[in-house]
Amino acid sequence: MKGIIFDFNGTMFLDSHLHEQAWFYMVKKYSPKAISDKDILINIHGRTNKEILTHFISKELTGEEIEKMSFEKEAYYRELCLKNKDELKLTNGLVDMLNQLKATGTPITIATATVKENVDFYFDIFHLEQWFDFDKVTFDDGSFPGKPEPDIFIIAANKLGLIPNECLVIEDAFSGLTAAKKAGIGKIIAIDPLGKNRSLFEEKQLGSDGIITDFTTFFEVIAS
Template structure:
């Protein structure tokens, strides 16, 4: 598994499976997610400014948990289901603008047929599938894990452990590719090695 794009630094280890985050890792969708969040919060009369700094600091956190964090931070009572549903409706309309993170997508393509791969994302499954289908990546992956599949999302290890179970590979033989610190913490908790995907790679 040594062949990989020069911009992507892969640890020298005989990994048997690979687990990819979606947003900000496989596809460059984060700016569009920020737009969708901003518009959804405005539609629900959120009494605070939603900043890019906060948004990127919570990359990988499931949408309902994001709303709960915002409620706790700002002392308000936004409906997690309502805000997340509106955000998803807005984002789906933006999917045609989503492009790949080229080095990561090329790496995934290079592994196809050579090692099993999964996607483990904090976004809901319809959004993940739409982004992957729009960029002709979905056929690369044996399974897709989203928050509805587990009791706890990132930074808990549940999503990555379930991905390893579905791929029938021990956690220590899996490599995680992630752009969010919540995902990195989840990989560590799962006992997996990880590669951080910086925004400069997009």
């Protein structure tokens, strides 16, 4: 593979529980609906805020209401991150992996369903500029449909000057893995840190090029 595209949340930063907590807060505040385990897997992780808000709160939300609620959710999420400073670290093995990729000049970028404010936050907290060009990061700016549609990975590959088939994607979300498959990504690695989704990924043939729990085994997996 000529380039690597990383998902961020739940992949590079194990923060899925913090996003879930923020969404539980928002749905409880604005909707009588409850969030099931299936909802978390299918309708939250990897989805854009607009898609999540219209699914759980109302399909009639205006653009202004979506923007306001999205801002509220992400501000609350970042507050949770800062309250749990001991968790503000990149996934085990990732720093070494990124340093190796930088040393070999491998083109890399991030494709995330999150918003620009969070990407700014991550670059500040984790000093991602050591490895990534901010201008090549693809995030939710409202200009394309979210995962499981393939657009985000097609755009990310293009920013690397590559076609999707020349790229490897690392993803933790069902919707993200589905999007990578639809995009025609050359190799797809699933990351399942807690071992909760391995059977589903295998059943749906997602992450067929390997499933990892962290990045300490990444190079072994892609070499096998």
